[in-house]
Structure formats: structure tokens, C-alpha cells
Amino acid sequence: MSRYAALVVVATALVANACGGTEITGPSSIGIGFTTGGAPRPTPAPPSPTPTPTPTLPSTFEFVNVDDLSLPSSLLPLWGLRGQNTVEIVKQMVFCNAGITVPGSTENGGLRSMRRVNGPISVVYDPQVFDDAKVAVFASGTRILGDQIPFPISLGTSPGAGARVDLVMNPAMTSQGQWFGSFVAGVFTGGRIEFREMATVKDFVFRHELGHVFGLCHHNERGLMSGLGTGNSTNPADHVFSLAERDNIAAMLALRPGTQYPGP
Numbered sequence: 001m002s003r004y005a006a007l008v009v010v011a012t013a014l015v016a017n018a019c020g021g022t023e024i025t026g027p028s029s030i031g032i033g034f035t036t037g038g039a040p041r042p043t044p045a046p047p048s049p050t051p052t053p054t055p056t057l058p059s060t061f062e063f064v065n066v067d068d069l070s071l072p073s074s075l076l077p078l079w080g081l082r083g084q085n086t087v088e089i090v091k092q093m094v095f096c097n098a099g100i101t102v103p104g105s106t107e108n109g110g111l112r113s114m115r116r117v118n119g120p121i122s123v124v125y126d127p128q129v130f131d132d133a134k135v136a137v138f139a140s141g142t143r144i145l146g147d148q149i150p151f152p153i154s155l156g157t158s159p160g161a162g163a164r165v166d167l168v169m170n171p172a173m174t175s176q177g178q179w180f181g182s183f184v185a186g187v188f189t190g191g192r193i194e195f196r197e198m199a200t201v202k203d204f205v206f207r208h209e210l211g212h213v214f215g216l217c218h219h220n221e222r223g224l225m226s227g228l229g230t231g232n233s234t235n236p237a238d239h240v241f242s243l244a245e246r247d248n249i250a251a252m253l254a255l256r257p258g259t260q261y262p263g264p
């Protein structure tokens, strides 16, 4: 009750765009570090009759140019940069830094620790509200995120396993779509995605909001999570995750939720 009451209060900060978004955060604490420290890198467990323990993910990293490496960045406590993905873009996309300059954009909330899903997601819709065409939009969106993460995403008319995401209509809001999420120690624990009207229940709108559910923020480059807002609608290339977005999703999955940006 108190959580959703708080959600309603903060919703007033949303701006008119393809996406608003507000996050409610539970208690979170994580160690900070810049170059060294953090938990040891996961190592393969030796053959044993006992179950393999869940590896402890590192909580700090360094930037590196992965063009110079043969190992994928997901195996290192390092953050791979290539193409449009710069330190500044990572800072925006993953750590929600402000400074979005794309015209018509929505602003990020400001530098904070990394948040992401850390288990199955259950997307729930009301069949009395959304017709088959809209359900197809939801299905393609969940597949596009599901292709990038190791956790299952279910879509149905009743809750499945994992953190629940409700899809609802909200004619009163000004943006095409918006989302709300709750987090505990950087881990997504549930929330909802809202659409203003049926005409705006579009693939890129839903996929963009689902990208926020995973843990991505806006950024200044092209892509599904671009700060372009409604500008995304005219460019089909922005209807799916860009290479930089996919790189950052992979890097986020290799770090502990709650990891802080390593510097000012």
C-alpha cells in the first residue's frame, strides 16, 4: 500500500515524451571502488557431487577497449567500449546520469548506482483491455529483451514466476508510455508499464519501457533507449536494442546489482 501510494506521488514529475519514468528504490548499499577491490571473479567450481554455488559477481570494474581483447567483456570485471558506446554514454545509459541533450528528450534522474532485473519477469495484461494485436506487440517486445538476458520473461493474463510487471492504460498522463519500478539493493522487484491510449501501444514504446524495467536509462546516441523520445518512432533501427545497448546489458549482467559508477 505504502509503496504504491508513493508511486502515485512521484508520478507528477513525469514529462511529456515517448517516455517518462520514475523509480522507487528500496534500501540499497554497495561498496565503492575505482580500480581494485570488490569481490573475487567467479571461478569454475571443481567437479563435485554438491550443487554449484551461485557465483559472487564483482562490484567494481574498469573501462577497456575490447577491440584489443579476445575475451568477451562479460568474463571480465571490465566495461567494454566500442562504437558509439563511450564512458559518457555508459554513464547515462547505465548509471542514469543527467545531461541528455537530444532535442525533445526526457532527462535522466541523475547519477546513481546500477539497477537491473536479477531473475524471471512476469508481464501481466488484461485480455479485456488489450486485443490480440496489442498482445502480439507485447510478445515481440518480451522476446527482444529475453534474447539479451539469461532470465525468462513470461507474458500472460495471470502472474507467473518472478518480478511482476503489470500493463495498464492511463489516459490522464501526457507521455505515450511510462513505467514505475521498485528495487531492493539494485534488484528490480516489480512494477508496471502504462500507456496513454491504444494508438500508442506500439512496439517501440513497449520495448523502450521494458528496457527501463531491465535497468537501462536514456542516452544521447541512437537506439531503443535513446533520449529521442517520440523521435524513435520514425527510425525502425531504433525499435530494437542498439549494439551499445546490448553491450551494456551484457556488462550489467556481469556485475552485481547496486554497482556504483567508478568515479565522479
Ligand SMILES: [Zn+2]
Pocket: 018, 019, 020, 021, 208, 209, 212, 218
Ligand atoms: Zn524512457
